Amino acid sequence: MQNHYVTTTPLTASQVFEKAAELLATQYQRECSFTKPEHTKQYLSMKLAHQEREVFAVLFLDNQHQLISYQELFFGTVNSASIYPREVAKAALRANAAAVILSHNHPSGIAEPSQADKAITSKLVDALKLLDIRVLDHVVVGSECVSFAERGLI
Template structure:
């Protein structure tokens, strides 16, 4: 990623700010880096880093957004896509549409992701129910649900880490 106010440092992954930047520009730069880290071909091996990227990408939303990381059988990213947008405290998620997109991308696995604008990443009962429905629907197509991550300003909650999957 290039930005006119950044130059690459001598050590890989470091940058020098070459001109004053606003907070909005910094957020844009951070979101650009996060998107790049979730780009096609990247293998997801460090959950903590994935959580950080997702927090950066979802932090500006004042409404719920439901996205999916479509993965190949080696858990490399095929595509990160937002599928549904909701209100301040819910989003309607349609399993049929998730299955259609997973098949269109020839995904072998998925990571479900949505935010809680309240900031609290604790999963609701509705979150657990839709996860089960999606797991069943995708399972019929032999597509594994690796995780469902709830993103909030207070952190991220992983269904896999909690034993909900």
């Protein structure tokens, strides 16, 4: 009789969060897509809450708001990241997205949107509108998540 030992290396926290986000995305695709802010916030929290620096990411969605892809587009420091509307537009066109959900994290844990967050969101909404791509929400991830759509900011 032969003994088969399976050796595994422990997963990092990032790998655990990534796997949890994948499972949530699969579940949400079956249920009703990313039309529910609570689903979106859970998914993005798994993707971004553990990051040590600011990361700006986009969920690219089809006409039924099903996830085409999640992409982290810009990386910054502990308190800021430079966002370029041109690059967001190019990525949305490459993905053939009909809609997007914007997101970024605040490594401080405080998810309250800043004036700069509101200004870049407005620029992105205007830029993507020219391409017939809807911005459904912008979610700021900290120890909790703040949805621009829930607050009436989009």
